[in-house]
Amino acid sequence: MGNLADRIEEYLKRILEQASEGCIVLQRSELAGEFSCVPSQINYVLDTRFTIERGYLVESRRGGGGYLRIIRLGWGIEGQYQQVMRQLIGKQLSCDRANALVERLVDEELVTVREAAMIKSVLSADALGGEFREWDVLRARLMKTILTTLSRDDLL
Structure with a gap:
């Protein structure tokens, strides 16, 4: 199915598609655990594949109560x-x-x-x-x- 970064990207895009609000909120550590990787691998995917140029805003807070929020930006006439x-x-x-x-x-x-x-x-x-x-x-x-x-x- 491709390398780890490809799998993480595909997973995130799939759950974003299913989200009715156009955004998802995740725990970086839980996501890293699901893919058996270090959190820095998640950061790499976000930094390279979920950029503003590609139509995403990523909000991140690190630490104990940290989270990742990925927002898919709309493209409509006033998008x-x-x-x-x-x-x-x-x-x-x-x-x-x-x-x-x-x-x-x-x-x-x-x-x-x-x-x-x-x-x-x-x-x-x-x-x-x-x-x-x-x-x-x-x-x-x-x-x-x-x-x-x-x-x-x-x-x-």
């Missing part, structure tokens, strides 16, 4: 995700963060795999190469334009 992404993109956007965001667009079925490949290629370092030095600034502007276009009423 939280677009608002959060526009704020987080800011004035600069790295290629890695742009790619993660494009993967979320595929997950939400807002773009096809082919469209995602085109967007990624346009935003790639190779496509944006040359003497210009502000590639992350340009990439941020382009991504904001893409998000705005996808958010238009007549497209959703």
Whole structure:
């Protein structure tokens, strides 16, 4: 079924899908016990696979009464995700963060795999190469334009 990180990710996504509120609250130690791993492995999965670019907010409190809250951000016309992404993109956007965001667009079925490949290629370092030095600034502007276009009423 894949490595441990893949199994943990799949498990968390499955229970998130079943949650009617769009969020889940878990104990890190209980989750680590269920997968027979150390809590830092859970942290790794959360840090790499449940990022804001991928449409998740993770709240965490460590210690005795600690918890993990994973929230799946909505994508509707007034969805939280677009608002959060526009704020987080800011004035600069790295290629890695742009790619993660494009993967979320595929997950939400807002773009096809082919469209995602085109967007990624346009935003790639190779496509944006040359003497210009502000590639992350340009990439941020382009991504904001893409998000705005996808958010238009007549497209959703």
